[in-house]
Amino acid sequence: MFIRLLKEAFRLTPAFLFGSTGETLTEKSGHLNLGTPGIMCMGVAGGMIGINLYDKICGGFENASPVLTFIFVVFFALLLGALSGLIFSFFTVSLRCNQNVMGLAYTTFGIGFYGLIFKTIESSHFQSIFFYNNYCSTINTLFISDQACTNNFQYLFGANGVLWFMSFTIAIAVAVVLKRTKVGLFVRAVGENAGCADAAGINVSTYRYVTTIIGSAISALGGLYYFVEMNVGLLEFGNVDAYGWLAVALVIFTLWKTDLGILGAILFAFLFKLPEIYGLPSPQLNMLFQYLPYFVTIIILVMISAFDKKAAQAPGNLGIPYFREER
């Protein structure tokens, strides 16, 4: 039973991890992108568009290759995510809009866009629900299927899709880049004190654009993962944005560190799946458990402000736009 719970938790982890990794990267450059839930929805929409296109190109499910399917799906999810980041940066950096307002507006837009694409594809009479199911299961078990596992280790870590491995790799890569490289140092400088970075010769706008675009693209994969892996490709209007909000909470919970984010995401997923697998006696208790991730995030927020350790705080210029006054 516990192994099954762990497996389920591991399976859910990337849905949080992608979102939080992307958002952490964005926030490290000083951009508070509350559009993450919307961007994750855009990822789903991108995945649907991609698979639709590929289906038209290859002329039916029978001729499809799993690898190309995967490439199409991921490419379009990344594309829409990057586009979201570009729009967000354009509004906040170039047009100097308020980041909070822009982010929230984008969340609303993303959810709406996801719904629109979903309805369009559903009503286009094109194949059945199982079309997605079949396509996606190929991505799902590129390596080894759950049934073929011989031991628990294989069951827990081996029998996962490409996206699952990608989520952890990206999280570690982002952590390394941010912590250990010059570029990472520059990104952090922009997020901590944009004026200082500017005086040191760093182009603040470029850095914010690029990190936000990359971060959003990563976040979009979170939505896609939820769609293909958790929904097993079923055409079903899921609440992807809820995972987006949890991803944003996770950023705070992990103190803006993507390597810690892996543990945080596993914990969130564990708490999320616990009532489902064990079947808690009452629905109230069920709800209580699902509430826990939010609750611990609040506790963490209280703790970091109580201890007031500067290194553990949010980036100094988070949410603050930067304009060099006059030249």
Added chain:
Amino acid sequence: MSPSLLVLLNMKKNLVLQLKNISKSFGKVQANSNVSLDLYEGEILSLLGENGSGKTSLMNIVAGIYFPDSGSVEIKGEPVKITSPKDAFKYKIGMVHQHFKLVDIFTATENVVVGLDKKTRASILEDSENVKVQETKEQPKENILKRVFNFITKSNLKDSADRIKNICNKYGFVLDPNKRVCDMSVSEKQTLEIIKTLYRGVDILILDEPTAVLTPQEIDKLFAVLRKMKEAGKSIIIITHKLNEVMDISDRITVLRKGELIGTVNKVDTSIEQLTEMMVGQKTELNIERSEPKGKEKLLEVKNLSVKNAFGHDVLEDISFELKEGEILGIAGISGNGQKELLEAIAGVQPIANGEVIYHRLKKNKPVSFYHKSLNQIKTLASEGAFHTSKGEKVNFEGITNFEIRNRVNNGEILFNDNETMLLKGKNPREIRELGIHLAFVPEDRLGMGLVGNMNINENMMLRSYRKGNGPFLNFKKPRDTAEKIINELEVATTSANVQVKKLSGGNVQKVLVGREIAYAPSVFMVAYPVRGLDINSSYTIYNLLNKQKQNGVGIIYVGEDLDVLLALADRILVLCNGKVSGVVDARKVDKRELGALMLGK
């Protein structure tokens, strides 16, 4: 060696930086006009001038923060265009800004390498400072495993840290390269800023008011380092307005006044007196009417006032003065010498560490009915003997009916014997207001402390009176009337009273703020730099408003930076220097140069 010989020696040295006829304006304000300046190799040049004389903007042009409207910058004889701080580093110019540009949570090393890409790093390695490190770097290539290990253990910054240590040893700095900036003291931060520029291999170092934040011991250390840098052939420009430091460290001194170049002198040829005169200039006549102060009663008394800043340093020390009714007390001083804190301490915004602010409510010979309505209060005060009658007799209410007392009070027969004194220490602005003291304060930062930029004129009027009135709804009538009145009387250029204040020009914002404070019928009126950024007409409107208030018996404290205006407008001038009173002088008799000397603490 004779002075003239030294000049000759200077002439022989290489010219490293030359500014030719630089002009720069911000909107209507001319920051620099036709300023030329030479800097030689291995010298320390002081840039001297009062606030707003354009020292910092001139240096910001050299450092690539601003771009000049006209004029040219030449480095070693070649004309160059410096459009960004990066360009400035390319030409080996570094500037330490007054407000440090450091990332708090980064270590010293991280702060130093921020913004350095491969190209700039390569040019740094060419620099003589780093030759030693370069040599050690030319070891056989480390194997990949070791490089990965270095990468993981974060020692890729170790080279940089070593180079920083080298610089420290060379010039005698003390700094731990792995210390985080948030754990550093102010002087360490400044050291780091200087190292940051040296690391980039600068030949020209600009320091903007480097001593403003340092203790005397730290200043000595800094100067020792600067002398060492000078010996190493670097050229240094120090922006300052402290004359003794100028005489201590510099080789030559360039004086700016109101954006214009007054002159450049060799230190050995000059004296503090000459520099003072160059800084403040000759007296210019202003056409401001000045009436004699009206009353003689004390209105406000400040006794031994001390104020500490957030770091526990004294920003005001032992300030004592008094303000009489119907007089304008000017406060002179180079800005940052405690003017802001003084006004804020009186207004109840800034906590007072020591001393007392006493307000005298002028009740002497004024009718009781004007201040007190309650019969019981009047009776108690009468029994304490606080009153006399209009005929000068003692007041005795014993055996008189309440009705009769009320009659006599209402007829104005009962007068106060004395003024009432009130202690303002420890009271916030609201408590002061609730005591019935009309204290008006026009702060330096108009849109920060005085008005709310996003609100319209009506709403800003309401900020003063929102507590008045009953019920949950706001009373819009009165503020609207006040706003209309101010717009008409002070000729505020706006389409209506519903315009957001931030959309008005500086002068109009000031008119709205001053107008609002005057509408509040103050008895003590404090203004800080009320004409800063205003054109001449608006300035005169403000002067006239102040004079009118003065004639109404209001006591005015005027903090200003333009000595000509202070001399023409004020009755007395109190001079602040380093948070202490360096003199209180009669504005009708004092001479501008004396005032300048007092401002500099001489």
